[in-house]
Amino acid sequence: MTAATDLAERPEPRRKTISSPYIHKLQRRHFLLFDIAPILGTLAAVAFLGVHPLGWTELGLLVGFWLLTGLGVTVGYHRLFTHRTFRTTPAVQAVLAVLGSMAGQGAVISWVALHRRHHEFSDREGDPHSPNLSGGGLVGALRGLAHSHFLWMRRHEYPNVVHYAPDLIRNRALVKVARGYYWWVALGLAVPALVGGLVDLSWQGAVSGLLWGGFVRIFVLEHIVWAINSFLHMFGTRPYESRENSRNGGIFALLTLGESWHNNHHAFPESPSFGLDWYRLDPGFWLIKALEAIGLAWDLKTPSDERRESRRVRPAGA
Template identity: 70%
Template sequence: MSNEYVHRLQRRHFLLFDVLPILGTAVALALLAVRPITLVDLALLGAMWAITLMGVSVGYHRLFTHRSFTAAPLLGLVLTVCGSMAGQGGLVSWVALHRRHHERSDRDGDPHSPNLAGGGLAGRLRGLAHSHFLWMRRHEYPNVVHYAPDLIADRRLISVARHYHVWVVLGLALPALVGGLVEWSWYGAVTGLLWGGLVRMFVVEHLIWAINSFLHSFGRRSFRTRENSHNSGLLALLTFGESWHNNHHAFPESPSFGLRWYRLDPGIWTIRACAALGLASDLKTPSARRQATRYADLPAAEIPAADVAIAVAEERAS
């Protein structure tokens, strides 16, 4: 779908939720000249980062886009609200776009590939700028009836997801309220809004966008896939495990993106904690045998030695 009405909505969302956090971050940094950042500000930044990134990674991505596990209805609704507070788009739109990305990854039709802007340094830079940030100004909108019929059919879920803008405002109001009450001042409310709201939104957005851009250009690969996805251990904790991106493209149905215990993946830790509480089930992690068949697609020199040793041990044990 591509029409002027949709593009106006995209531009408005881009200005409000992608550009405004940049301005808010600049204001927060400027205010450091007046008063240093406080422990309250840092705590609000950290807490809201964890809440909203959990909503995007565990909820929007692993649960709703790829159905990599089954969640209790209440957990699904909570994850919807948390993911919406990140300001990265409504649930149905986000899921439709991401399913489209997997369908056409790094080919014509991928909404945010960095590899379709031509060759050479200029083409590489254009592609990175497009995939990291600029694509959100204007893009074709995937038909949600085609790409997300399962979500549309869930009336209870839609009744919560349709209030996307309310949840975004809540994600800004909560840290402002907490900051104001803890500091017992309007200045505390303002810095709470900035650090727990706009700076947090800026940080979460650019971490997620880095996966679209840099991890479709640079990094290491554990599995051969038909597109150009890569892994980055350096970003694993900061992105809730989303930076194991090559693993994810190799096994998109897996709730674990790290696939191995030594790869940091807070997303799967959260899902397993929910499973222990009876809130999640049916985790579809690929077996060692299935992973080993995908290693065979890579040249031997490119296969991580630790992964080979563990896969062989698990294969013998089974």
């Protein structure tokens, strides 16, 4: 066998990303439906206040569905499916995947593939949403923030799920949840509309429930999550060594359900606790600990004190 024949028969290496006009068309559609539409829906909610004033029902739907879907993203999409920081039952996996899907941030397997690629290339070429690759100076910083916070989703190289999420595509139940993504988003809009209509016994209550528990809730949660990608890769504290520019924003810990301990997370991605210390607020970890207490979560892999100390940033000259 000649060298040329051997080379011809050798399989090509698996592609890490896929880019095609069809995929870019799907990305534009998702961007319009789940990134632009919530902005319009939020404006409509404000305008609709002239028809139906904001009440406790709307506030309850906004906060309640924000909390449920936000926990679906941080505990399910992020800590469980992306980083495998703990193990749980198939039923809990399914519930977390459905709640995360209702957030409108992408199907679970695609989300995981994107986030694993982000960790592989964080703040380097190949990172889907770094704010630090758009040039220097004020203009470069503003361009980077706009890209990482919002604009990158219009069109980007799609991570190959066969490469980045082979464990998830072997999970048949999770694949079924991912395939029903659009239906789960629709359910996340329909339920608050139904609740609002039943509580108020009017079409105005249903519309108000849809707007505040649906579109406004998606808008608020999206921008909270996107701020982690953008602002917390430029501003904040950095207690631990990490190869990228991740930062902590502890003041936003409750609002982000613990995600704003971003430097902690990049330094110890295997940890289910992002706060790391008991006094650092981390509602996502509180849920995981509650599941552990009733036997529905196990194998939590928090870093040891020795490992944390080895990664701590030292003062200059120390």
